[in-house]
Amino acid sequence: MPPWMKLVAITLDCPDPLALAAFYEQATGLERHPDSNPDFAGLSGEDGLLLGFQRVDGYRAPSWPGQTVPQQLHICFRVDGDLDEIEARLLESGAHRPDHQPHGDKARVLTDPVGHPFCILR
Structure with a gap:
């Protein structure tokens, strides 16, 4: 049976969509969507998936x-590549490394510049 739905976008709340899009653009190499603006910015993947960032007044970081x-x-x-090197590049770009690291050497938990957690894994 074919899927009933196809995932086409994931959107993150944030205080500054263009700034958060710039962080993920640098980290992933995804291209900035041409309609990005101060209220909603997006990055487009080759497979058609859009990673979006929407302005939320009063945003509270997780x-x-x-x-x-x-x-x-x-x-x-x-x-x-090497997790240590990639982590260092992300930290230089504005990511943060929480003390709690539950995955040992297999993965690292980081947070983006506005607090959303994400993992990098081999």
């Missing part, structure tokens, strides 16, 4: 691993 402000979304990225 508190991972705690749930005072739930994470609501967790993205994982498979990477080629």
Whole structure:
């Protein structure tokens, strides 16, 4: 049976869509959607998936691993290369590394510049 739905977009809340899109654009190499603006920015993948960023007034960053402000979304990225090197590049670009690292050497949990957790894994 064919799928009933195809995933075409994932959208993250944030205080500054263009700034968060720039972080993920640099990290992933995805291309900025031409209609990006201060209220909604997007990055387009080759497979048609759009990673979107929408402005939310009063945005509150998730508190991972705690749930005072739930994470609501967790993205994982498979990477080629050395995890330490890739982590260092992401940290230089504005990511943060929480103390809690539940995956050992297999993956790293980072947070983007506005607090959304994401993993990089081999």
